[in-house]
Amino acid sequence: MEDEPSISKEITKSTDFYIGILLAVCSSLFIGTSFIIKKISLTRLSRIGALRAGAGGFGYLKDWFWWLGISAMGFGEILNFAAYGFAPASVVTPLGALSVLVSAILASKFLNEKLTIVGKLGCLLCILGSTMIILHAPKEEPLENLNLFLSKLQEPAFAHYMICMVVLCSAILCCLGPRFGSRYVCVYITLCSAIGGITVMACKAIGLALKSYSALLSYPTFWLLSTMILIMAVCICVQITYLNRTLDLFNASIVTPTYYVFFTGFVIAESIVLFREWELMTAGDMAGALCGFFVTVVAVFVLSTSKDGHQQTRHLGVNTYFAVKS
Amino acid sequence: MEDEPSISKEITKSTDFYIGILLAVCSSLFIGTSFIIKKISLTRLSRIGALRAGAGGFGYLKDWFWWLGISAMGFGEILNFAAYGFAPASVVTPLGALSVLVSAILASKFLNEKLTIVGKLGCLLCILGSTMIILHAPKEEPLENLNLFLSKLQEPAFAHYMICMVVLCSAILCCLGPRFGSRYVCVYITLCSAIGGITVMACKAIGLALKSYSALLSYPTFWLLSTMILIMAVCICVQITYLNRTLDLFNASIVTPTYYVFFTGFVIAESIVLFREWELMTAGDMAGALCGFFVTVVAVFVLSTSKDGHQQTRHLGVNTYFAVKS
Structure with a gap:
């Protein structure tokens, strides 16, 4: 009889994991769908002769179909935030690759963008890689609630990680960015990814807070939640600014996979250092998760290069944005 | 103290598995190397003006370098036979894909065949897929010795499997082959793969017999070994004949991946039905092994299509052969 609470706790943990996966996939x-809806809306508008978005037109703001796309994206983002509250960050972030898959499949169906044999292989690899990541993810979430999360923030590892991030970001913003930013794709992508990692941390806190409704009402949680929302908003703004700058300088077919690799890399590093997610994994699980990650990287690379550079899916984690170039 | 024998048995089992993997990789x-050596020899001969193999020349028989290639291939085949004695067939057979990887890498180094970015991705996928297959392979070998193998042969499952194979092969040889063989690549490939499955079974028996030297000296083992060697020789001859026929009709870049998929498929089916290798696996391991298999299939497909059709690696399991077309 003594074991019963621990068994029910185990079941809750396992259920939480699958809820998180389901939320991330949804x-x-x-x-993925939102990009296609918005693209259809923009194509329809250009057909009826409205000034194109790329030329400074804002006709799309009057189209209900475009707003449907925006709503789908917003809803998707909310689901993504929620996923961080249930499943480990090291599995939720890489699953962002599935949106590239969804938009590739839907584009071939609704936008008549032909899916080549290479594109089809990319889709298959994306599914296989994601399956491997899920199979080998740490099934137990070390951060069950907000209190555990807060205790992690007080550990020296967190302070060290944040100092590294501040030094790295300052170096890129003040010195490396202006000098090498327009020559190497990695420079601003590293900045965006480092800040993206902090966004994920804030998301995690918000997700955990939203999970326990009772905790929301207490004063310290409310204060923490507001801070985290503020941090998240600032981080997302910085990310969007510098990603758009990178996209202006480089082709999206290079930016998308590079950003996926760097962003997921930072989140995995954060998961190891900060959340200690990998302490629960065996060597075999780590090898399997890395295999899955690399297969997904190949898939994102293949899917990004098999399409043309315009209006690509740029959701690769917590931040979604769209650049209307066509 | 009672647990000691079972622990040492566990360790032996685990060691056996890794010996098998090592043998399969070697x-x-x-x-993979043997193909490159033979190709170098043939190129050298054509440079000094000898009659080319494709035109009926036999100059290569006088070249020691060509014989070095043949020896490397023979030694590789012996290692492959031995691998079946140590590790489950469902892991040794898919690892045959690594020879495609080895010959692709060596060809780019020694034959100046440029490895494109797609080819490099294929190499990466081949390594990732193989790692996944090894990670999720049944670590315990259900067929530890020849006696267990013999007891499996007396089970009804074996009789049913053999009846199915005989019916399938007869149907292809008498009816489907002559009618559809020259139109669909799958027809003769199915025949070769079904017979390849039986070759693997014979290999398994030979491997197990060679493993226990003491058993070799007993009369029934000697008789069984001779029968298995005979079966294997006949099967390999049939396989080579019909694979060459298929290669005359279709491009090697289609035949190689199709054969890999069908052959490995038959061996996995045999492993499940006959050797019960998959009974020891969890659902997660099965999903992981299948993911690894499909990633390897994509890799073999990519590596086969990124090269031209001549002198490709055609080792995809127990049988190696080469078709000199150039």
Whole structure:
């Protein structure tokens, strides 16, 4: 009889994991679909002769179909935030690749963008890689509630990680960015990814807070939640600014996979250092998760290069945005 | 103290598994290298003006370098046979894909065949897929010795499997082959793969017999071994004949991946039905092994299509052969 509470706790943990996976997959479905809806709306507008978005037109703001796309994206983002509250960050972030898959499949169906044999292989690899990541993810979430999360923030590892991030970001913003930013794609992508990692941390806190409704009402949680929302908003703004700058300088087919690799890399590093997610994994699980990650990287690379550079899916984690170039 | 024998048995089992993997990987190394050595020899001969093999020349028989290639291939095959005695067939057969990787890498180094970015991705996928297959392979070998193997042969499952194979092969040889063989690549490939499955079974028996030297000296083992060697020789001859026929009709870049998929498929089916290898696996391991298999299939497909059709690696399991077309 003594074991019963621990068994029920185990079951809750396992259920939480699958809820998180489901939320992450649904999030990718909505975000992948949203790009196609917005693209259809923009194509329709250009057909009826409205001034194109690329030329400074804002006709799309009057189209209900465009707003449907925006709503789908917003809903997808909310699901993504929620996923961080249930499943480990090291599995939710890489699953963002599925939105690239969804938009590639839907584009071939609704936008008549032909899916080549290479594109089809990319889709298959994306599914296989994601399956491997899920199979080998740490099934137990070390951060069950907000209190555990807060205790992690007080550990020296967190302070060290944040100092490294501040030094790295300052170096890129003040010195490396202006000098090498327009020559190497990695420079601003590293900045965006480092800040993206902090966004994920804030998302995690918000997700955990939203999970326990009772905790929301207490004063310290409310204060923490507001801070985290503020941090998240600032981080997302910085990310969007510098990603758009990178996209202006480089082709999206290079930016998308590079950003996926760097962003997921930072989140995995954060998961190891900060959340200690990998302490629960065996060597075999780590090898399997890395294999899955690399297969997904190949898939994102293949899917990004098999399409043309315009209006690509750029959701690769917590931040979604769209650049209307066509 | 009671647990000691079972622990030492566990350790032996685990060691056996890794010996089997090592043998399979080394086998692929030798076989992959052998193709390059033979190709270098043939190129050298054509440079000094000898009659080319494709035009009926036999000058290569006088070249020691060509014989070095043949020896490497023979040694690789012996290692492959031995691997079946140590590790489950469902892991040794898919690892044959590594020889495609080895020959692709060596060809780019020694034959100046440029490895494109797609080819490099294929190499990466081949390594990732193989790692996944090894990670999720059944670590315990259900067929530890020849007696267990013999007891499996007396089970009804074996009789049913053999009846199915005989019916399938007869149907292809008498009816489907002559009618559809020259139109669909799958027809003769199915025949070769079904017979390849039986070759693997014979290999398994030979491997197990060679493993226990003491058993070799007993009369029934000797008789069984001779029968198995005979079966294997006949099967390999049939396989080579019909694979060459298929290669005359279709491009090697289609035949190689199709054969890999069908052959490995038959061996996995045999492993499940006959050797019960998959009974020891969890659902997660099965999903992981299948993911690894499909990633390897994509890799073999990519590596086969990124090269031209001549002198490709055609080792995809127990049988190696080469078709000199150039």
